[in-house]
Amino acid sequence: MTAKTYTKRENAKRAAIAAGVPAELVEITVHKDAEGVRFGWKAKDAAASAAQGAANTPAATATESEPVAAPAAAHVVTTSKPKQAAAPKVPREERNGVKRPRAGGACAAVWEYLDQHGNMQPKDLKPVAAERGWNENNALIELYGWRKFMGLSRAAAK
Incomplete structure (x- = not known):
C-alpha cells in the first residue's frame, strides 16, 4: 500500500x-x-x-x-x-495558424464532414449539425476554423 x-x-x-x-x-x-x-x-x-x-x-x-x-x-x-503512463503525443497538422482537431471528438467529426462535403454556408451546416447531434454553435465555429485551415476566405456561392 x-x-x-x-x-x-x-x-x-x-x-x-x-x-x-x-x-x-x-x-x-x-x-x-x-x-x-x-x-x-x-x-x-x-x-x-x-x-x-x-x-x-x-x-x-x-x-x-x-x-x-x-x-x-x-x-x-x-x-x-x-x-498512468502518458500516451505518446502525435503532432497535429497545422496550416495557416490553425491546428486540425485530434480524431475521436465532436470537433473532428465536423471537420471530417466538411472534408467530405467541401465548403458550405452556415445555413446549410445547421440542419446537418442538428441531425447528427452536434452543438450548432460549435459546428459553426468549427466551420470557420476549417475554412481558415484550408485557406478559404468565404463560403462558396451556390
Whole structure:
C-alpha cells in the first residue's frame, strides 16, 4: 500500500495535524522517484521522542540515557489513483495558424464532414449539425476554423 504524498513539506505537515497528530510528533518523509520529489508524514513515538530529546541535552551522558525505541509505523493513507503512463503525443497538422482537431471528438467529426462535403454556408451546416447531434454553435465555429485551415476566405456561392 502506498502512502499519500504531497508536493510540499508544509502540505504534508498540515495533513498530519488534520489527522490528529500533534505538530511536535510529525515526522516528514521524503519520497524520490522518476516523477520527482514528494513528501509524506508519519507520527513519531512520543516516548522515543522524549527520550531522544533528553539524550541530546548537555547534562545527559551515555550511561544516563534510555534506549530509544523504534519509531512507530508510518501513517498510510491512499486516496489518489495510480498514475498512468502518458500516451505518446502525435503532432497535429497545422496550416495557416490553425491546428486540425485530434480524431475521436465532436470537433473532428465536423471537420471530417466538411472534408467530405467541401465548403458550405452556415445555413446549410445547421440542419446537418442538428441531425447528427452536434452543438450548432460549435459546428459553426468549427466551420470557420476549417475554412481558415484550408485557406478559404468565404463560403462558396451556390
